[in-house]
Amino acid sequence: MKRAGGIVRWAVPVLAVAALAAAASAQDPCIDCHAAQELDEAAAVHLRQFRDSAHGAAGVSCADCHGGNTSTFVELRAHKGVLNSAHRDSPANHWNLPRTCGRCHDAEFQALQQSAHYPLLERRVRAAPTCRTCHGSVAAQSLGVEGGLQGRCNRCHGPDADHEVAGIPGEAGQEALARGGRNLARLRSLGQQRAGVSRSVLRLRDPSKRHEAADALFAINDSWDEAIEAGHAFHWSDWERALDAMASAIGELRSALEAGGDH
Ligand code: HEC
Ligand code: HEC
Ligand code: HEC
Ligand code: HEC
Ligand code: HEC
Numbered sequence: 001m002k003r004a005g006g007i008v009r010w011a012v013p014v015l016a017v018a019a020l021a022a023a024a025s026a027q028d029p030c031i032d033c034h035a036a037q038e039l040d041e042a043a044a045v046h047l048r049q050f051r052d053s054a055h056g057a058a059g060v061s062c063a064d065c066h067g068g069n070t071s072t073f074v075e076l077r078a079h080k081g082v083l084n085s086a087h088r089d090s091p092a093n094h095w096n097l098p099r100t101c102g103r104c105h106d107a108e109f110q111a112l113q114q115s116a117h118y119p120l121l122e123r124r125v126r127a128a129p130t131c132r133t134c135h136g137s138v139a140a141q142s143l144g145v146e147g148g149l150q151g152r153c154n155r156c157h158g159p160d161a162d163h164e165v166a167g168i169p170g171e172a173g174q175e176a177l178a179r180g181g182r183n184l185a186r187l188r189s190l191g192q193q194r195a196g197v198s199r200s201v202l203r204l205r206d207p208s209k210r211h212e213a214a215d216a217l218f219a220i221n222d223s224w225d226e227a228i229e230a231g232h233a234f235h236w237s238d239w240e241r242a243l244d245a246m247a248s249a250i251g252e253l254r255s256a257l258e259a260g261g262d263h
Helices: 004-023 029-036 041-052 054-058 062-066 094-102 106-114 118-122 131-135 145-157 170-203 207-232 236-260
Strands: none
Touching: 029 041, 029 062, 041 054, 094 106, 094 131, 106 118, 106 207, 131 145, 145 170, 170 207, 170 236, 207 236
């Protein structure tokens, strides 16, 4: 079911018994009212990206990033506590974003704090990579180093980096970015392989084999989490170690499935 969280928050108290029937079409008042406004181009794109994002699908609310009251359609009340993102107290303010996103994604937030870039964010260096740099403001995307991201990294790591806080400029910088790109490609490929073996495990009929295979899947998921954390900390060697562990765990599970296959 789409948007479960948002629906539950306001539909249950208001509609009580009718809630279940209404749930399929009901949305949260922030979205409904904003969708009914004449939006300028940027606001329309923001709304569309949100609706198409994993956040829109998972029932994350506008209020989770902007504050406000999701239990009323009265604009003044709904906007209680909502500030323009330019305001330093808005949770959607550029400098507050890692913490705002981190309320739900603590592991990535912790990892970013360990990265060489975090001191730059603390010094309010605009160009320094933050959640929004790679995921966009509503996390509708996940940019790779090879995509539009490279240009942003190049500001400090590129051949001509002349930024006052330049990180690892020149050839070493390019090598660091290339290595990051390779790791990311591998992460994505292993993600697909993980989905493949997960499907095979679900098809196992023998309960004890399924149980054993599920344990192996947990180990694969642990390596995935380690890889995600190392990537967000920009610790490339740790990232590679986690990817290696994940690759061999997937390989072992695959052999076990092929050897014992009852499907
Ligand atoms: C009844 C209609 C309505 C509801 C409900 C509503 N909004 Fe709005 N919102 C508007 C309108 C209209 C504007 C633009 C006019 C303005 O600047 O006040 C706006 C502007 C905003 C802005 C920009 C503020 C700024 O200073 O630039 C944000 C952010 C926002 N809304 C978030 C929310 C959130 C979050 C919720 C739910 C908690 C919400 N809105 C609920 C109608 C609504
Ligand atoms: C995951 C966090 C997140 C979610 C969810 C989110 N926004 Fe935003 N929103 C931002 C950020 C960050 C900005 C700052 C400008 C930008 O990056 O686009 C912003 C900007 C805006 C603005 C422009 C005014 C301003 O304060 O900068 C409006 C209006 C707005 N959002 C409304 C909404 C509405 C309505 C929803 C739900 C449909 C929503 N947002 C969901 C993060 C979010
Ligand atoms: C209220 C909690 C909440 C907040 C705040 C939040 N997220 Fe999420 N996020 C979720 C949920 C729920 C999902 C979808 C389920 C999942 O994949 O875990 C998700 C998914 C994601 C994904 C995976 C997207 C995909 O396509 O699979 C990314 C990336 C992400 N969020 C980044 C962010 C960023 C960046 C911010 C801040 C701008 C943010 N989130 C704020 C709850 C939140
Ligand atoms: C340098 C770019 C970059 C930055 C900065 C960044 N991310 Fe990510 N993030 C990624 C990449 C790349 C992935 C891997 C998913 C993919 O794109 O295939 C990812 C994955 C995620 C996921 C999904 C994890 C999973 O298990 O699938 C979440 C959630 C997330 N990021 C949240 C955040 C948050 C919160 C921040 C800020 C604290 C942040 N990211 C900062 C690039 C970045
Ligand atoms: C605003 C400048 C700036 C930008 C933009 C920037 N970096 Fe950095 N980066 C730095 C600085 C400064 C360091 C620390 C260098 C040092 O002290 O060794 C660093 C270090 C690194 C390291 C080494 C980390 C470690 O712990 O050894 C990697 C890898 C890295 N950056 C990758 C990236 C990637 C990928 C991007 C693009 C998403 C990026 N950087 C964008 C400034 C920047």
